[in-house]
Amino acid sequence: MCGFLMYTTNDIITAETLGAMERRLGLIEHRGPDDMALARIGPGTAAGFRRLAVIDRQGSRQPLRYADRWTLVFNGEIYNYEALRAELIREHGATFATDGDSEVVAAAFHHWGEGALERLRGMFAFALWDEVTDTLYAARDPFGIKPLYYLVTRDGVWLSSEKAPLLDCASDELDPTAMSLYLTMQYVPEPYTLHRDIARLPAGAMLVKELGRAPMIRRFARPAFRPDPAAEEAAVVADLRAALRDSVKAHMRADVPVGAFLSSGVDSTAIVALAAEHHPNLHAFTAAFESGHDELEIAERSAQELGVTLTPSVVRPAQVMEALPRIIWHLGDPVADPSIVPLYFLCRTAAEHVTVVLSGEGADELAGGYTIYREPRSLAAVSDRGPSIQRALRRVARAMPEGMRGKSYLERATTPMRQRYFGNARILSESDRARLLRGSPTVGHAHITAPLYAEVADLDPVTTMQHIDLNTWLTGDILTKADRMSMAHSLELRVPYLDRRVFEVLSRLPERLKVPRRGRTTKYALRQAVDGIVPSFVRDRPKLGFPTPAKAWLKTDLNEWAHHVLSTSGAKTLLDLDYAHDLLKEHEQGKADHARKIWIVLSFCLWHGIFVEGTVTPSRPVRPGSVART
Structure with a gap:
């Protein structure tokens, strides 16, 4: 797992430009503390890399040259790279100077062209320069597990694993569309960012930039649900069990210690149980709170039954104030999901013991796990x-x-449905949004969801909702926070549910094997597939999400802090913070639960203080009296 920065221009790369790139690479040192390299790979192209060495630790340095033609910077893991390597050697006589997966990506592109993308099993974002045709190729995995930002200027194109290295190349102008979408969805959906000039390459998309031409973006993959009404339960369950076992085994491959996250839910418990089959001394990690508003007791029972070591990360309210500015800085754009806080500390604890963790992201979207899927x-x-x-x-x-x-x-x-449902993020009502945003909201959720609904007009309601979540909530919230919070601590997070073979099975599930008519069960087929693998007291538990005591915090320990943030924020030029104060007062008086609404505003205020005003620094807590105003 790593971070990179690439720049290509019609002009000549100067020593001054290289110096600026080296400084910008310092902003993503957390993504790769083990090695740093920067190279000019053509008259007008340069690439820099920060490495977290996980596979072939002594080799596979980047930027990586291949066949005296290609230069690659690559972030991610390809789990079938050994099979691809053998095929390339057998069919094309390919030669390799390293034992890692990065060189296999370059060789695959060399011999198979863009068709190589369909063969990669894993998570990836990469940039590949072809010096023969003076063409830049950049691509991102179909689920959007790994990030890739880009900035098009008058002089050329910048690519980066995070937003921060691009900020001083872009204007300070904010994007009102992105702002409106943030208030609607509690995150900024792809391809937008709050900075007008900077965009994210969508999941499953490729950017191609030829010398002297504007970049083109095209999608090479879109995971599609195709439910099979005739699917037999026994066969599906057996296929899913086998696919999960195979995926976890593949995701365990590393030359560094591997652990796993463990909550009280079936998703993470299944991953831990299957990982423990390959690694009996597996180290697992869970989040807890001083208030006891957590899943620790169940996680401890599961760990004991599965025979794994469990280390909890206990989050205290004072730590929240300390960490939130840094959390927001790492995100690049605000994600107003309180579960980011325990995830940040969970990753910090895990990084003290291991370099790689397996996690359960994606199971709900793929297997039908959200309670709201019962709504239709x-x-x-x-x-x-x-x-x-x-x-x-x-x-x-x-x-x-x-x-x-x-x-x-x-x-x-x-x-x-297409008017009311846009994922799990519906917090602010239309009236709330109109009241908060100074000036009329420019767009609503349909700006993002209408094309997605058009793609699945023939599917049942549950699968339609899954399609919306897979292409919005999963990439915008779940995977964004997973990548940024793990990488903030130089920890590689892997997601076995978001695997090609697993999705091939789950994509065929009919509605009755996801959300059956009787009872309150969700993820029915998944629960059946892990029967006998996870403890029964976990398999049959309802979904709880990632509980975070934000409601209690904003009434007590974080109340004064929240008032201070709202009172001192320069975001009052964009948001009606007096209205936000009213919501906070109603919340603290117990008149209504406005915790999630307030968190959306607080997250934006912190973001604005860091990236617009410059009055909040990621390394300093925001406490009453601590923010310098100008």
């Missing part, structure tokens, strides 16, 4: 009625007082 069935009594009845019930809902029982149900049941 619960709304059917109303949503299946004819248009005239729908309109009448909608009028009834409008007439009902706010907070009255049944109002929300009628509103949701009489609103088409």
Whole structure:
């Protein structure tokens, strides 16, 4: 796992440019503390690299040259690289100077061209320079596990593993569309960032830049659900169990210590149980809070039954104030998910013991794990009625007082899915968003979700919701926080559920094997597949998410701090912070639970203080009296 910076221009790369690139590489040292290299690889192209050595630790230095033609900078892991290497040698007589996966990526592209991308099993973001054709290729894995930012200027194109190295090459102008989408979705969805000039390469996309031409972006992969109504439960469960075993085994490959995250849920417990089959002395890690608002007790029971060592990371409210500015800095753009806080400390603890961890991201999106996936069935009594009845019930809902029982149900049941559902991030109502944002919101969620809904018009409601989450929530929230919080501590995080073979099985699941009609079960096929692998008290537990006591914190330990952030933030030019104060006061008085709404605003205020005002520094806690105002 690593970080890179590449620049290509029609001009000549100067010593001054190389010096600036070296300084910018220092901003992502956390992604690769083991090695740093910077090279001019052509008159107008240079690449820099920060390495976290995991495989072939003594070799595979980057930027990596191949066949006197290609120069590669690569972030990620290719789990089938040994098989690809053997095939390249057998079929093409390819030669290799290293024992790692990076050179295999370059060789695959050399011999198979862009078709190589379809053969890579793993997580990746890379940039590859072809000195024969003066062409830059950059690509990102189909699930978007690894990040890739780009900036197009008058002089050329910049690529980076994180946003920070690009900031002094870009203007300070913010993107109102990204701002509006952030308030809607609690994260900035791809391809946007809050800085107008900087964008993210979408998951499964490739950027191609030929000398003298503008860059082109095209998608080479889009994971697609294709449910099979005739799928037999026994066969699917057996296939899934085998695919998970194979994936975990592949993800255990490393020349450094490997551990795993363990919560009280079935996803992470299954990963730990399967990993322990290959590594009996596995070290697992879990998050806990002083308040006890956590999953520690169940995780400890699971660890004992599975025979693994468990180390908890206990998060205290004072640490939250200390860490949040640095967390926001590492994110690059705010992600207003309170679970980022325990994840940050969980990664810090894990990095003290191992270099690689396995984690359970992706299981809910792929296997049908979110409780909200049961909503279409619960709304059917109303949503299946004819248009005239729908309109009448909608009028009834409008007439009902706010907070009255049944109002929300009628509103949701009489609103088409493509209008009401845009993932797990719906926190601010339209009225909240309009009230907070000074000036009218420029776009709503349909700006992102409408094309996604068009892709799955023929699928059942549950699979449709999965498709939306896979292409929005997973990349924008789940995988963003996983990558940034782990890399903040030079820790490589791997996600065995987001594996090509696992997805091939899960993509075929019919609705009845994800969210069955009887009971409250979700992820039915996955739970059946891990029967006998995970303890029964975990397999049958309902989904809890990643519990974080933000509600209690904002009433007590973080209350004064939150008021201070809202009072001193220069973001008041963009947001109505008086309204945010009102929400905070209602919350602390117990009139309503506004914790998630407040967290969205606080996260943005911290981001604004760091990246716009320059009054908040990642290394210093934001406490009352500690922020210098200008």
